Structure formats: C-alpha cells, structure tokens
Amino acid sequence: MASHRRPKQPSRARVTFFGAAATAAATVGITATSAQAAPQPTIDEVQAEVDSLYEEAEAVTEEYNGAKEREEELEAAVEDLQDSAARGQDELNELRGSLGSIAAAQYRNGGLDPSVQLFLSSDPDAYLSRASTLDQVSGRQAETLQLIEGKQRILDQQRAEAADALAELESLRSDLGDQKETIQGKLSEAQALLNQLSEEQRAQIAAQEAADREAAERASRAEPRGDITPVEGSGYAVAALNYAIGKLGSPYVFGASGPGSFDCSGLTSWAYAQAGVALPRTSQSQAGVGTRLGASELAPGDLVFFYGDLHHVGLYAGNGQVVHAPRPGQSVEYIGLNVMPFQFGVRVA
Known part of the structure; x- marks a missing residue:
C-alpha cells in the first residue's frame, strides 16, 4: 500500500493548518469566496496528508495480517484440542464401561466387591487413595483405575487449554474487527481528501507521481x-x-x-x-x-x-x-x- 513517491513531510505547523482548514470547511461549509474562509490546502499538502494516511493504513494492515495469522493458528489448535478431548472421552467411557462390566458380573455372582462399590460411589482419585490402605483392589481393577485417573487428568487439561485458546480467539477476533475499522477509516479519510480536489488537481497529482517515479528511476540508473x-x-x-x-x-x-x-x-x-x-x-x-x-x-x-x-x-x-x-x-x-x-x-x- 506504499505510495509511489517519497511523500513530502509537512511541518507540524502545516499539518495542523491543514487539519484545521479541512475541519472548518467540513463543519460549517465555508466557501472559498467567503470573507472569513480559511485558505484551502494546497495540492502538495493534500498529497502529503493522503500519503501519510496510506502509510498509516498499511502499517495497521500488517498488524491485521499478523493477527489473522494468529487467528488461523488458534483455530487449528482449538480444533486439535477438541478432537483430542473427544477421543479421550471415548477412551475414558470405554474404560469405565469395562469396569462396570466387572461390577455387573460380581453382582450376578453374589454381590459387589468392596473395591468396585468404592469406585462406583466416588471418583478414581479418592478411590485409589482409600483403597491403597484397605488393600481392596485386585491387580486388574487397580490397573484400570489408574488408567482412568490418568486419562481423566489429561482430558481435564485438554479442556482447560481449549477453553483458554477459545477465549484468546474471541479476544483476537474483536481486535481484528477494530483493526479493520481503523484501516477502512484511514482509507476513507484519504479518499475524502482527494474528493475535495477538482478533477484537474487530481490529474496534477497523478502527473507529479509519475514524474517523481521517473526521476527516482533515472537517479538509480534503472x-x-x-x-x-x-x-x-x-x-x-x-x-x-x-x-x-x-x-x-x-x-x-x-x-x-x-x-x-x-x-x-x-x-x-x-x-x-x-x-x-x-x-x-x-x-x-x-x-x-x-x-x-x-x-x-x-x-x-x-x-x-x-x-x-x-x-x-x-x-x-x-x-x-x-x-x-x-x-x-x-x-x-x-x-x-x-x-x-x-x-x-x-x-x-
């Protein structure tokens, strides 16, 4: 989005003057023939301001591009975490189902093993801490419960990471909207400035840009x-x-x-x-x-x-x-x- 010419850098006074003149004209509609009219900005002043707005817009555009790149990364990360969490939940359900089958078999054979009763009435962490002292867990049940405990921990972590990534994504999307509005605002402001000029003045700007380009190319012997x-x-x-x-x-x-x-x-x-x-x-x-x-x-x-x-x-x-x-x-x-x-x-x- 860079300008085709080295923009002339107006002094702080010239920029202030230009802004005041444009604001006054836009606010109260003072005509050039009015006795109290502020001097209209020159073509050079308009071009310098337009170039500055385009440069500012491009700088924000690159920030926007970086944020969009991060948005794509976050979307992919959230999708991966959610997929992993779904697979982890399926594995967890399968393990719990296998333990439930053991409980059903024990019930049919005359009652539940105390270890299974304990599992079904509390979470795996509490079960393991209590069962380790009561020596109530068979080898196979202990292994299954340890797998359940580990997978539950991983699943909780994945869900927390996904929630954090989604929160960052939501905030980022809000920032993207703000950046887009800023870019559009600067471009609209630049176009409004150019629209204040006559067709002849805009043609003069285009001709000056072409002349500046040719001069720069001659200077570089290109x-x-x-x-x-x-x-x-x-x-x-x-x-x-x-x-x-x-x-x-x-x-x-x-x-x-x-x-x-x-x-x-x-x-x-x-x-x-x-x-x-x-x-x-x-x-x-x-x-x-x-x-x-x-x-x-x-x-x-x-x-x-x-x-x-x-x-x-x-x-x-x-x-x-x-x-x-x-x-x-x-x-x-x-x-x-x-x-x-x-x-x-x-x-x-």
Missing part, C-alpha cells in the same frame, strides 16, 4: 520494466519472482494473499509459496527469514523492505526494479528501488 517476461535463472527465489511477475495488474486489496488480489506481504508470501517456500504473513516477520543485504548485493527474487517500521515489502526484479503490491486503487506493478525509502533486502534462507 531501466523501467513494464512487461511480464519471466526472469531467467534457477532456484526458488527466481521462481517466486516469476510467479509475482505473472500477477502484474492484479488489484491491491488489504489483507489479501492471492491468487486474484494481494496486499504487499500477501504478494510475497503467495509468490514464495508457489515456489515451495513458506514465509510468515507479515512484512516485519518476513524481514527475519534470511540474510540481510544492502542494495548492491540484491539478486532477483530477494525480498526488499521499505520504511523504518518495515511495513512494506516487495520482490527485487533486477536492474533496480521491484515488483510489489502498492495501495488501494492500484495494482501489482514494477517500481524503482529508490522511489520509496529502502531499508534492506533479505535473501530467503
């Missing part, structure tokens, strides 16, 4: 790529890159990981998965999967990370170019390595 020609080479990194190249033009959708749409880390994780390599879901986690590299050390297929908090990631395509999923309203594309604030690359181990 030759822009625009086709889907596969990169030659072998290994899973090149294979992952070619899978990503095959998705050029696919739309950006926050939280998406293919195959029809992607966010930034969704594209990289999907591409490497097609090449047979599992990557973590978030850009920050992906930054720790291999050896860090400087710009001069990059090879096709290496992961490349941008911004200080590493909230954006792409795949190095060679010749100073990166394949990435940019931001809402845009599609998977090539971009120059230096268009965004590059931090480092990672060669997947």
